[in-house]
Amino acid sequence: MEGVAMKLPSFKSLAPNAISFAVGHRSFTRVRRSFSLSVCSVASSSATIAADSEPVSLGRRARKDFRILHQEVNGSKLVYLDSAATSQKPAAVLDALQNYYEFYNSNVHRGIHYLSAKATDEFELARKKVARFINASDSREIVFTRNATEAINLVAYSWGLSNLKPGDEVILTVAEHHSCIVPWQIVSQKTGAVLKFVTLNEDEVPDMDMLREMLSQKTKLVAVHHVSNVLASSLPIEDIVVWAHDVGAKVLVDACQSVPHMVVDVQKLNADFLVASSHKMCGPTGIGFLYGKSDLLHEMPPFLGGGEMISDVFLDHSTYAEPPSRFEAGTPAIGEAIALGAACDYLSGIGMPKIHEYEVELSKYLYEKLSSLPDVRIYGPRPSESVCRAALCSFNVEGLHPTDLATFLDQQHGVAIRSGHHCAQPLHRYLGVNASARASLYFYNTKEEVDSFIVALADTVSFFNSFK
């Protein structure tokens, strides 16, 4: 981590306080722009740029691929800090989608005609791209779903219903997203299996000692997040897998917040199942995936019935297709899957290590700036040499409702953050709050945007306090 920080351009000396130099910067931008990027004209007005000797940040370079970021909302330049909810999509992804519908839209695995063959090839190529992206050994281990939620439900209904018995235990953490709690509640009600929840330790991260102690022969599954969408902490999945496998339990990893931001290698993690959503990783909505180890997928019964998932249908029974088709009943989101493939290409083109490196830097910057404001409580671990937070901060400002903050930030400053429980109500209850505000970054964000956010937040707080 240390080395990373050294390599990256430091803006600290240039931007100790965005307020003091914004004007000077703007004029400087114009000079620089002529030879740096072919940024569209709207973008240029917002750009503030590092000194000539400093390399342009990844965020700055990436922004040209995201037209959506170059706009004004409510009269202010948009600062999009809600990528943990959904990411923006680069031109390459939009082109892939457009291309599919414009030139080879056709159903897959069915027709023998040219377009269908082309669509099938591209669809299956997308599966390979996803497999490569998370280093699965075989693309047949990738099942396309609508999103991560559906992928978790698939495992819950298919694997869970056929493998869990009364008294069996499923271990979760209190920090799970609702999509990794509710399916297990449903399945536990149906099977009599028991859900056990790991709570947080004093560093406000899920307590791994507690998890280890909970594991027993009764444990059949550990279903946990990789990176928390609220706490910004990450779990030691490799270790958890070893511990769980020791007692014969399987592990499902909710990788929604990790796959978009860092190298995720399913073989290295050795997890049994892993899920993610396309829309959080620069891909379109309506598509997500389940990674499952081949042998497990082979043993699992179908989740939904219909076309595509069978090999022979008789009136009284059917024989099921092999995975992944077995789990992909009906016409899939073809164009969306192909565009997800394009998103994998796009991210790989930049390089996931590079994205992660940059986000680590952004994350530190965000935490540092946000924690410097008075009366701000940030949830999750403090960053340190050993603790590396994801590039997001869930927080509350003393005496102010996060929704009021978010409303004002949007209306008055064009800053988009999320407010609410972020689909993690049990966690919020555990933290003793009903809601929090969350600013979440991606590689297309910049330190200047963090500065803008901080200025806007300070302003927002003083606005509301003036009414008290």
Place this chain on the structure above:
Amino acid sequence: MNTTSSISSLKAVASPPLFISTFRPTVKSLRNPKFPSRFSPKRIRCMQDSNINLNFGSKSNPNPSSSHEFSVSFATVSSLEAEEALLTTTTTTSSADKLRLLVTEFRSLTEPIDRVKRLLNYATVLAPLDDSARVPANRVTGCTTQVWLEIKKDELGRMRFKADSDSEISKGFCSCLIWILDGAKPEEVMGVRSEDLSEMNVGVHGKAQSRVNTWHNVLMSMQKRTLPFFDGDDDDVAHREEDRRLVQHRQEHDLLFNYVNGRRRSYMESSDYSVSLLPLDYDFTI
């Protein structure tokens, strides 16, 4: 536009007594921060807000030099007078009138910040809710903030609402809705359409049916819990109601009422959450 005349004729009602009696124009409350233009390096400066105009349903004007006479005259209305005015006129001022006034008022606030300020000001005049009313059964679900709503029917057969929220903006919404509907007959409560509120939106863009829309959720909850008091016979309302628009939408209302009434039992039995599944959620107009 004849809104001005309608406002003037209703000006005495447009100001709830509560506000006049509880509002303290302290220096602090008037010193709203003026916002730095976008990314300007300027520090927040506090300036007097010429826009403060704490009269429910009054049309404000960002330009004080051309402000409407009624907003001035209001400030001078004593709380007693206002209260009397309110008491004597509530019988003749329908919720629809109040709603229109409020919509006009919010529409006149073209700057989003002014709408927020207005809501926050209205939040300050919201009558307090007893702690005993802050129970789960009174929670309005579907909002990103916590909202409690207490509903009663008084001896005159009018609906009485009280509300509170942990969010100031939501409190402002509640304050406005209560001003519109507190003391209204059940059929009047049922007659307000969610779309009518969209003009007043603060913080939620586009359609009114967003699941984070507090206006919408609180109104739905008011209507859902008023339903048991409502006998479904709103004919006299339509006759008394001169509003052409309302008459225009009557058919649509009837459809909704039929739907609601047709499913009355299961609807009432289900949790508050089901409110968001009602077709009231959707704008079917093309």
